[in-house]
Amino acid sequence: MYTPAFSRAASAYRQVSAQSGVESASPHRLVQMLFEGLLQNLNAARGAMLRGEVEAKGVQLGRAVRILEEGLKGGLNREQGGELAMNLWALYDYCIRRLTHANLHNDAQAVEEVVSLVEPVAQGWQAIASTPEAAARQ
Template identity: 65%
Template sequence: MFSSPGFNRANAYRQVGAHSGVENASPHALIQMLFDGLFQSLNAARGAIQRGEVEEKGRHLGKAVRILQEGLAAGLDLEKGGELAGNLKLLYDYSVKQLTHANVHNDVGLVEEVIGVLQPVAQGWKEIGPEGNTTAGA
């Protein structure tokens, strides 16, 4: 496959821009980025299942599972977070289990279930805001 030097420079620039965005982000913003990436992957997986694109489905579900396990669940402090952190861990583990079944059985309904279960968590995180205060009605 041929690639132009201009394409390689543009791709490198995008990678540096994304890396810089992560390096300069607050902990709150990093979690928000994880949720954004998670829902992007879940929606892409849903579409791939509907189109019968097995390889794409697996790639997007794999990315979603990694975000759940290596990003969201790994970032929980179970000691300081108490019951809330424990419940989130259970929810993330459940979501991974459902996505694994969705991958094996090409079940778009399970992907939609995970989206529905995690959207309120992501929305709550967004509403907390970076300062830990709710943005509505304060």
């Protein structure tokens, strides 16, 4: 299959741009990026479900689960984070189970449930960035 040169160049640019964005991001920004990617994948999965695109649904849900498992859940320090870290760990674990169910049963409602659970956490994380304390650390 032939891919035009401009498509290959645009793809390479996006990869380099994303990589350099990650390399220069603060830890707080990295978590924001994880939430952004998670919500994008969840919305793409819902769209794929509605269109009956089984493979695309599986890819998007797989990415979402990986962000939850390796990025968000994996980044928690349950010893130092106390009750908040434990609650987030339990939330992410529940979301992973719901997305696994959604993938196996083509359940768009389960994906919507995860979105409704994750969005407030993502918004809270976003709000932290706008506090004066956060601005001083940047």
